[in-house]
Amino acid sequence: MEILKVQNVKKVYQSRRGASVEALVDISFTVNKGEYIAIMGESGSGKSTLLNILASLDDVTEGEVKLEGVNYQNIENDQLAAFRRKHLGFVFQDFNLLDQISLKDNIFLPLVLADVSLKEMNAKLKGLAGILGIEHILEKYPYEVSGGQQQRAAVARALITAPSLILADEPTGALDSRSAQELLDLFAKLHRAGQTIIMVTHSVHAASKAGRVLFIKDGKINSEIHKTNMDEDITQQIFEMQSAAVAKRSTV
Template sequence: MIVTQDLCKIFRTEEIETSALNNVNIHIKKGEFVAIMGPSGCGKSTLLNIIGLLDNPSNGNYIFNEINVSEKSEKQRTKFRKGNIGFIFQSFNLIDELTVFENVELPLVYMGLPASQRKAKVKETLERMNIAHRAKHYPQQLSGGQQQRVAIARAVVTEPKLILADEPTGNLDSRNGSEVMELLKELNQAGTTVIMVTHSVRDAEYADRVIHLFDGQIVSENLKDRESIQKAVESLS
């Protein structure tokens, strides 16, 4: 489903050139749940942003479902992103002025779906995320765990092929974090590919595969059990 070939990302200012990713090659199959780990500044979020078409690589190719999206125009990339990718962030990124229903409905509005179809899809998705009873509430009236459920509902309401999650439990306590991870695992088991950036060894256990980055390069992958993940984290600390 996802292939990167010698992917590089260089950030430049007038005086400084910083290499964030250096010849990163990954292959993620349809339906996989992959966690990306590594110390702060190793390139995890940069890689996720490129996979999510929020940023462009400096060099290399990014292939999504056999389409080389790195060759597409910005307009084409935006359209491709909206139709295929859902995002979940640590900070929830909900709009305070909109209700829960309106926040989840927003991606469907951008897609141009008729109001009747939007209503049905939002209702179904909120029920699936067990947050339908809060549909008329505003984000500031919800707990952190409830806000993340809304954010997940917004990410999946368009039925994307890929969900990208950047530290999805970073602002949650242990109980709410576990509930969010269970939701992501359920979505994955239903067929959605999930790529998650995390510092949490516990969260990484939900993944089928763990990729470790260090200084913009892959240093290990295919870790599954907690002991192996913990040892890899400690070796990169």
């Protein structure tokens, strides 16, 4: 079942000197419920711009984005924050946790903003904390735990609203190799449970864990890889795609 539709999306920025800069040229793709997708591309390719548009944090210049049939352009500005809380979960490279409050309270923040009762918040967290293995650190502050544990808390915060879509921005970028692998194992577990995930990453290893990899170059999706099954190792294919892109650039 289709959950996200991106159709003919174009994004143009105006520079300080008045020149037009095309960040996205013509992006179209669909995402089915339960898919796990990685987006790769060099710096400046447009992948961060695309992620911001999927997050409803930036507007398209042309085209449309629909999540569960809702066109972002039809959402009033005063309703956008509520839409994000209900439908989108975010996992960032630098965790974006508040050091002044406990991990538990950080996780609760989206529910607090949605006026959910404390009883309901605790009920939602109970099962989630067990799945993520963070029951024993909930009362600690972010600076008291490891980067991997902080990222697990950030994942809990993203999941606690039961979002339609998880958007992850370089989620392994600030983690050591062991913590990064633990996070990828967690994403795989969430994917098997039916969670839809879109991850922007520079990491070939991280991208290889997704079921589909989209490659962005110069504001366009210029290629993609589909796994035939989630056990398939597509690491070599990703390297070959990257090598081909570098070779093509060097001949221009």
